Amino acid sequence: MFFTDVTAPIAYEGPDSTNPLAFRWYDADRVVGSKTMRDHLRMAVCYWHSFHWPGSDVFGAGTFDRPWLAPTDDPMAAARQKMDAAFEFFGKLGAPFYSFHDYDMAPEADSLAESQARLDELADEAGKKMEETGVQLLWGTANLFSHPRYAAGAATNPDPEVFAHAAAQVRNALEVTHRLGGANYVLWGGREGYETLLNTDLRREGQQLGRFLHLVAEHADRIGFTGTLLLEPKPQEPTKHQYDHDVATVHAFLQRHGLDDRYKVNIEGNHATLSGHDFAHEVAVAIDAGIFGSIDANQGDDRLGWDTDQFPRSVEMMSLVVYEILKGGGFDTGGFMFDTKLRRQSLDRTDLFHAHIGGMDTMARSLLVAQALIDDETLTGPVAERYAGWDGELGRGILDGTHDLASLHGLVTDQDLRPQAVSGRQEELERRVSRVIEQAR
Amino acid sequence: MFFTDVTAPIAYEGPDSTNPLAFRWYDADRVVGSKTMRDHLRMAVCYWHSFHWPGSDVFGAGTFDRPWLAPTDDPMAAARQKMDAAFEFFGKLGAPFYSFHDYDMAPEADSLAESQARLDELADEAGKKMEETGVQLLWGTANLFSHPRYAAGAATNPDPEVFAHAAAQVRNALEVTHRLGGANYVLWGGREGYETLLNTDLRREGQQLGRFLHLVAEHADRIGFTGTLLLEPKPQEPTKHQYDHDVATVHAFLQRHGLDDRYKVNIEGNHATLSGHDFAHEVAVAIDAGIFGSIDANQGDDRLGWDTDQFPRSVEMMSLVVYEILKGGGFDTGGFMFDTKLRRQSLDRTDLFHAHIGGMDTMARSLLVAQALIDDETLTGPVAERYAGWDGELGRGILDGTHDLASLHGLVTDQDLRPQAVSGRQEELERRVSRVIEQAR
Amino acid sequence: MFFTDVTAPIAYEGPDSTNPLAFRWYDADRVVGSKTMRDHLRMAVCYWHSFHWPGSDVFGAGTFDRPWLAPTDDPMAAARQKMDAAFEFFGKLGAPFYSFHDYDMAPEADSLAESQARLDELADEAGKKMEETGVQLLWGTANLFSHPRYAAGAATNPDPEVFAHAAAQVRNALEVTHRLGGANYVLWGGREGYETLLNTDLRREGQQLGRFLHLVAEHADRIGFTGTLLLEPKPQEPTKHQYDHDVATVHAFLQRHGLDDRYKVNIEGNHATLSGHDFAHEVAVAIDAGIFGSIDANQGDDRLGWDTDQFPRSVEMMSLVVYEILKGGGFDTGGFMFDTKLRRQSLDRTDLFHAHIGGMDTMARSLLVAQALIDDETLTGPVAERYAGWDGELGRGILDGTHDLASLHGLVTDQDLRPQAVSGRQEELERRVSRVIEQAR
């Protein structure tokens, strides 16, 4: 037992509870709209930040109290200890899902074959623990960015042998994900991009990446993986420029390579804001483009220029994200995955609970707000009214091809049309939203 | 005569000249590579910032010494005076092109019909002056953002009457551009976007914009306009979020609406950096996507978060932009248009000359650097070497479909492939570029 | 009557009200801690954005329905109409204060003497209206940034005649503020800074600014003005670099020029975030430095790089601001002034009510949160515990001079002291704050 401060599963105690180790809002079986909170939110804990990262940063060593990360001559024993800790945590927290990279779970060995053997062995153990605890796999992925071989990219590496190595590694991770019943498989291209245009052949690297994604999709089909394949946009960091800059950039890429029916996006809150977009914007764009998949539920610090991966704490922000998702029909295979890091000073193991409970309550309360916005037609009413003209004769005639530029010109000059601006009512609508946030219960 | 400090056309006097009213680098007839500087750079002066803007900003009134912008009861007389000043300037400066919005040239009237009549009249005068001076039109455009009716967008307005009005206005501006032999027609959607998602129907507005662009393209075909249709990306300002955020976003949009064969992009330097990209990046992306059209040649201030539209002064930056363009084959119908503002304190009319001469010299010197980079294979050599593996058996086999994930996995495990990273040589290449910049003559 | 949609003063109707034209949280006479909401918050409406700005931006003309801003040959009549509208609004809204620039109230004339005469006349009328309505003046100020003469600064202008003009203008504005019983006088140096170091003598301009502030303070003493003199930090815009960059920069300046006992700061939320600081940070720094004065209560858009001056809508953010102020003892002569602009599309007059009611409710609810944080010792308890060691022998010995570097070195090596890090508990504390926000009533 690693989490000795928490002796029983975290319980829902309601909004008035002052017990820091209880949920105030996340009540898994509570039905909101048509589904339970559990099924709406599909929340997942991540293996890497929570169990594989020691609390280090660029300027300092790890601070966390994680015995399984201590230097060791027996990495497999340490990996098993880590897995014990992780599943103890999953079980006590009560999140229905988790996610992992291949080498979070199994320590990478010198050869790919040995790495694969380790991964297979540990994945089998994970499978047993999943059965025991009921925790499911939201998604798996392969770490194609930490090893020095990937310094210049994996699929986009100037060396085709590195491409081959990455392909082989993804083959393993995808098959393990499939065996564990993963609902999705994610590709994050942290090194797929460039440091400087001076040494980069942009066109060639784009073709390589397109080919890689086709290979992955074909393999998924071959092995019968029916989960969703997801790309995760990020503008930069660690790379100066990443090719999957934001949702629209990914959409352009997918269309160009004939992949837009086969891949969706996994949107991260902090990646959205680093790319200059509100989190809700990226979700709205993905839904509109038909490529919305899943969410990395975190938030950044608007004053800092790097990925701080903080736990969601702003109901004001997250409500608008959940609202877009609900309007779009909710998650299919996706969910809210906490790709979140404790602050480096939050070094106690119990801090992992405080942070996740806080994050889950933030998302649960945001769900209540979002559902209320929909139920009350807080915004849908005014929006429908605002665009009502497009359902009239002129609007329809424009969209259905009745009009061309000349006929519209004739219309305006013949009738001396002088349309007047009307209020966008932004402050009034913001105030409506505030009221729903205040009252969500 | 408005520019009395400049009594003759600006001459080329060579690098050692200390005459501030002479070119040190722009020698129009000098052949660089296969073309003259004039034909490589196709530089253009803009009507709005240079002749229509009084030096005002959000916090203060106009400061410039521009008699044609004084309050008047006879706007057509003022517009003619403005046109005299503009063509006097074009002629003395020696830039081969100019650009304009409809209502820079002709003051907008209460009705569209009257506005059109004014535009037709003044465009005829412009045509005469073009013939007299030899100055040509790089592109025309319609101002769909200043009038209050466009506060919530033109094509993406919630009111279809505003769409109709915009359509009629573009019809006029496009026809005038055609009559004046414009090489391109530009659409910049300064208000096509949203202020808040709370009142916005993203999907509907996207459809409206797609429709609008189809209408414009069809009309261009109908009237026989063979110039290029250009969209100009910008991430925000004046709008919180503009739909044409950056080149990749525009590319996604064009593909989705079946417009990628019909529209190209007009990339502005300061818009690029505001969207989080280096200027050269946006050019490289557009060329790779096959949608590179033209350039708004300006630069921003990396410490400021808005569009400062400064004259190009950095050879270090612009050389890399011109290099990408030359590698891509150079301009077709596009050119470098100075979408640039004097600083508000640069209130003398002669400052317009200082600024444009400086900008033209910056671009001319950047052209010399870019051509030298190509001639010396400063970068192409190392880049070809870096990717050489992709021309080998494995690389070709990956790209041509010989390999799949399973075969690559077999290859890696069978041969115990352990590819090693090699140096990206960034600092060495940066130093090579510095040398070329130092020596460009 | 200009605001015909609002026929009676805005009433407090409580949290459950769905009346958009009523307060849900601002209940002026409700006692919170030791004071009424009115006396805690001291909220003020601003004349310029709300009555003097037509809804224009850099890319477009005014959109607002403000008859008093229509072109006119009788600027004084228009100014009186504007004042009628303003006081009608102040009265109906129920904010206890307002603020103004000299030339918001009185249109600037060609000569300073004439401008002064106009200001005196209109200020007398304002005085009468203040008496009638009970609305008080939070602060006055002089507009030293809009007129072309100030393009290169007022106090920091290279031309001493401009300094003299600014001094004369401030003399008038200060005297009028004094006559109207203003609680503070503000100086915002929008043009005090530089566009480029190339033409700037930084040292000289610093001396000029120091001298100017001494002159103002001496004049305030001479006329018996006992209000607070305030400087307003802003990092840039309209100027590339403003000398009053942020609170710490102003503090450095005030100390250097011996002005730190005579001036305090007026902190604006959006200016704070533009300078790279959280709003609460700037308040905390000012309180620590003993120069906290007043607040411009607005917020920006974290995705945009300019001053959007939006109405406060985030209780999550504002609660932490009010908390710092309450911990610091609350306002003395300062208050929360809404230096806020409607969005350009919010063109109805009634939008001014929606926006201000929303802003006032945001601040009122933030006050409730802040008071609860204090009453519950939500944070003060953990913070006191965290630093408890500094009240022990070692801590006291360090601070009182008992220890020097050598004795501390001896202590550490003699005792082989190996202090261990403890958890900073950030996520737990954030969660505590969330609970207080949820429950504030």
Next chain:
Amino acid sequence: MFFTDVTAPIAYEGPDSTNPLAFRWYDADRVVGSKTMRDHLRMAVCYWHSFHWPGSDVFGAGTFDRPWLAPTDDPMAAARQKMDAAFEFFGKLGAPFYSFHDYDMAPEADSLAESQARLDELADEAGKKMEETGVQLLWGTANLFSHPRYAAGAATNPDPEVFAHAAAQVRNALEVTHRLGGANYVLWGGREGYETLLNTDLRREGQQLGRFLHLVAEHADRIGFTGTLLLEPKPQEPTKHQYDHDVATVHAFLQRHGLDDRYKVNIEGNHATLSGHDFAHEVAVAIDAGIFGSIDANQGDDRLGWDTDQFPRSVEMMSLVVYEILKGGGFDTGGFMFDTKLRRQSLDRTDLFHAHIGGMDTMARSLLVAQALIDDETLTGPVAERYAGWDGELGRGILDGTHDLASLHGLVTDQDLRPQAVSGRQEELERRVSRVIEQAR
């Protein structure tokens, strides 16, 4: 021998050299103005980034070919190997200075006493190597940020025992710096700041930091260290907010604690831009405040929000930095220290040479530009002219106290003074600077 590609000291070969392992501009003995390039620039190599950092980042392991950083059971042997490599490099490169943190040079042990013993031993060896090679120490410093004990700060830690430990460590590092004849001693407070205001007592931490700096200054006096004590501003990273945000913030702090005569600033280029300032701005502010000390010569990437610590490559930027320094009288004890990291892909040992040679040439060429700007009075002439009015009667009368607000008001109204703005000539001056950059030889 570790740097086998470089068999002899790097030579100066002049601008036309295409030898990548030769200087094109840095000609140590060349006299520029009144001093040699060596004495103007006082360039230094840093131990940490160049010899102690393996090429890791937050997302990946080290990539560099540095045998002395391999895992080892004998850290002192590895440290000696590292020192051999470092001094081999210093000697071959020909930079006159180097800099180090205590634990770059000597591996930290479990106890401070043991760490001290290691440092003393290795510093003695460094001393011998300095004598042999002639390389001198620009500055030493203590690493108060990497060890977990410093997670919540060193001097500003909530635990006074951590303060004591930091004090003891600085005592050692300062004494070693003194023994090695260091010209300066630097304090960089990477963890002196806060992650969240929620758990922070800002006032208390400020007092702690002030006390710490007094202790250090007193100890420096006691041991007879006559070098300069330097603080290094940085806005954030690793900490959310660092107390030494920028030069002005440090100036405020030093004045408040009576330390402004005892400390100066060490300004880093990339820290300047991260704080929202141009590099040259920070230098100008420090010189004006009388606290200019030394420079960390690097530059960032304007599109990235974290400290990229790149080698100086922009003559356009660095020339303006060197110009401010020369105008201010040049370095006293300070110098240009390359606090610069190779890109992670620049993994060959020879890349260290390419990068440093490039950086040194950039600074050398910038020195030539700066000296030419001064010699030609390119900017000083126009600036003097611009402010000439302040040497006239009115200007002097304002500054010397002859005038007060009332007399200036009288002057303006009596004479109906209407000062006119004049051109700031920014574009013209930028163009002048471009010419000097082009021609610097």
